[in-house]
Amino acid sequence: MLLTITNTRPPATDLGYLLHKNPSRVQAFELSFGKAHVFYSEATDQRCTAALLLDVDPVALVRTRRGPPGEGGALEQYVNDRPYVASSFMSVAIARVMASAMRGSSERRPELVDQALPLQATVSVLPCRGGEDLLRRLFEPLGYSLAAEHHTLDEKFPEWGESSYYTVQLTQQIRLKDLLTHLYVLIPVLDSDKHYWVGEDEIEKLLKRGEGWLQAHPERELIVKRYLRHQKRLATQALERLLGEEEPSAEEQQEKKAEQEETIEKPLLLNERRLTAVAEALKQTGAARVIDMGCGEGKLIRELLKEKQFVEIAGMDVSHRSLEIASDRLHLDTMPPKQKERVRLFQGSLMYRDQRLAGYDAAAVVEVVEHLDAPRLAAFERVLFEHARPNFIVMTTPNAEYNVRFGTLPAGKFRHKDHRFEWTRAEFQSWANRIGEQFRYSVEFRAVGDEDSQLGPPTQMGVFSK
Numbered sequence: 391m392l393l394t395i396t397n398t399r400p401p402a403t404d405l406g407y408l409l410h411k412n413p414s415r416v417q418a419f420e421l422s423f424g425k426a427h428v429f430y431s432e433a434t435d436q437r438c439t440a441a442l443l444l445d446v447d448p449v450a451l452v453r454t455r456r457g458p459p460g461e462g463g464a465l466e467q468y469v470n471d472r473p474y475v476a477s478s479f480m481s482v483a484i485a486r487v488m489a490s491a492m493r494g495s496s497e498r499r500p501e502l503v504d505q506a507l508p509l510q511a512t513v514s515v516l517p518c519r520g521g522e523d524l525l526r527r528l529f530e531p532l533g534y535s536l537a538a539e540h541h542t543l544d545e546k547f548p549e550w551g552e553s554s555y556y557t558v559q560l561t562q563q564i565r566l567k568d569l570l571t572h573l574y575v576l577i578p579v580l581d582s583d584k585h586y587w588v589g590e591d592e593i594e595k596l597l598k599r600g601e602g603w604l605q606a607h608p609e610r611e612l613i614v615k616r617y618l619r620h621q622k623r624l625a626t627q628a629l630e631r632l633l634g635e636e637e638p639s640a641e642e643q644q645e646k647k648a649e650q651e652e653t654i655e656k657p658l659l660l661n662e663r664r665l666t667a668v669a670e671a672l673k674q675t676g677a678a679r680v681i682d683m684g685c686g687e688g689k690l691i692r693e694l695l696k697e698k699q700f701v702e703i704a705g706m707d708v709s710h711r712s713l714e715i716a717s718d719r720l721h722l723d724t725m726p727p728k729q730k731e732r733v734r735l736f737q738g739s740l741m742y743r744d745q746r747l748a749g750y751d752a753a754a755v756v757e758v759v760e761h762l763d764a765p766r767l768a769a770f771e772r773v774l775f776e777h778a779r780p781n782f783i784v785m786t787t788p789n790a791e792y793n794v795r796f797g798t799l800p801a802g803k804f805r806h807k808d809h810r811f812e813w814t815r816a817e818f819q820s821w822a823n824r825i826g827e828q829f830r831y832s833v834e835f836r837a838v839g840d841e842d843s844q845l846g847p848p849t850q851m852g853v854f855s856k
């Protein structure tokens with residue numbers, strides 16, 4: 391299998407200094423499972439492409455017991471995809487053959503190490519258990535644009551269908567060491583068939599290689615689980631360490647940002663009006679069992695508790711800390727048992743399909759959608775409208791057109807630093823109508839807050855019904 395990396399920033403042959411490999415030479419390295427060859431397929435001032443070709447020896451795999459076990463000397467030991475696809479062997483080769491590039495050292499041109507270069511990596515052939523969707527979920531949050539060519543199992547027998555093999559092209563302005571690190575971790579994750587024994591030191595390796603990006607990756611759980619080859623105990627330990635490192639700073643920041651949003655919207659009493667409007671809309675649906683998705687500090691839940699109609703109220707949020715605050719503010723500890731039975735808070739994510747989100751009459755998603763990365767919206771849509779699929783969904787989001795009315799908000803800025811986008815009325819409505827059609831919901835739009843004749847209301851609401 392072949393990995394190529396192309397730099398297009400002149401002088402493109404700088405790539406040689408970063409890789410510690412002279413563009414005019416062909417080199418070979420002996421590895422325990424075969425040979426790695428490094429050469430350049432082009433080396434001009436404009437474009438320079440380095441290639442890492444891996445020649446896996448299937449017989450060596452059997453001898454070193456690194457291949458599939460095969461039962462009783464079964465054929466699978468010898469005949470399998472390992473020699474032909476980029477698997478963790480590729481990661482091992484990257485780490486061995488491009489160690490200093492991955493570490494980020496260049497003796498001759500140290501200043502290059504921290505420069506983001508226009509790089510393109512092509513991996514052929516990459517086994518991807520989880521399809522193109524998973525490829526995108528893994529690489530797009532890291533900023534790559536991705537092109538994937540899906541290979542049929544056998545061109546002569548199209549009726550056999552598609553294989554799980556892809557040729558993948560990743561493009562981004564990025565530091566070489568980051569590109570190599572992402573490939574090192576994610577290739578075995580995609581393959582999900584790690585070839586060697588996973589020991590405790592694998593956690594160290596993963597955390598070290600994941601520094602600076604894995605913690606914030608929306609698929610970190612899947613990455614960790616698959617990287618540690620589904621060894622639950624190790625995966626749990628690794629996730630605990632990742633999360634442990636993350637919580638305080640990221641979430642304190644989030645609180646500060648939330649305060650900032652409140653300050654901007656405060657003069658309009660928008661928060662209160664939004665909660666009242668959502669509670670009212672939920673009430674009108676006749677729902678008895680409701681869930682607040684992305685409940686934050688539980689303000690809506692407090693409103694809903696006042697209404698007897700709601701016999702079961704769940705609150706879900708991705709942030710542990712917000713849930714703790716919600717639990718404190720609702721005084722769950724000291725609540726009379728009858729009241730307490732009605733409420734349930736749990737940690738989860740709108741990015742993952744989750745049985746716990748299903749079975750409710752109605753869901754509220756208040757000021758949450760604009761916090762989700764645009765490339766991840768599709769996941770959210772399916773989680774909510776296809777899998778959780780409540781009878782009613784009440785969703786609110788800022789109306790971007792209204793922002794010019796906030797004196798304290800600089801032009802072109804969002805109301806909250808963590809907002810990934812803010813929609814105009816037309817944008818929200820066209821999204822909601824499309825979703826309605828796709829998932830068979832009808833949708834009705836309402837205004838929250840005083841409407842400006844031209845700009846519309848400060849907050850927009852969509853009520854979806856099945």
Ligand code: SAH
Binds near residue numbers: 683
């Ligand atoms: N609905 C609350 C909080 C809005 S702030 C209110 O109106 O007061 C946005 C909330 O969405 C935050 O609490 C944040 O932790 C949560 N959130 C962000 N991404 C999420 C995800 N993927 N899954 C679940 N909650 C998420």
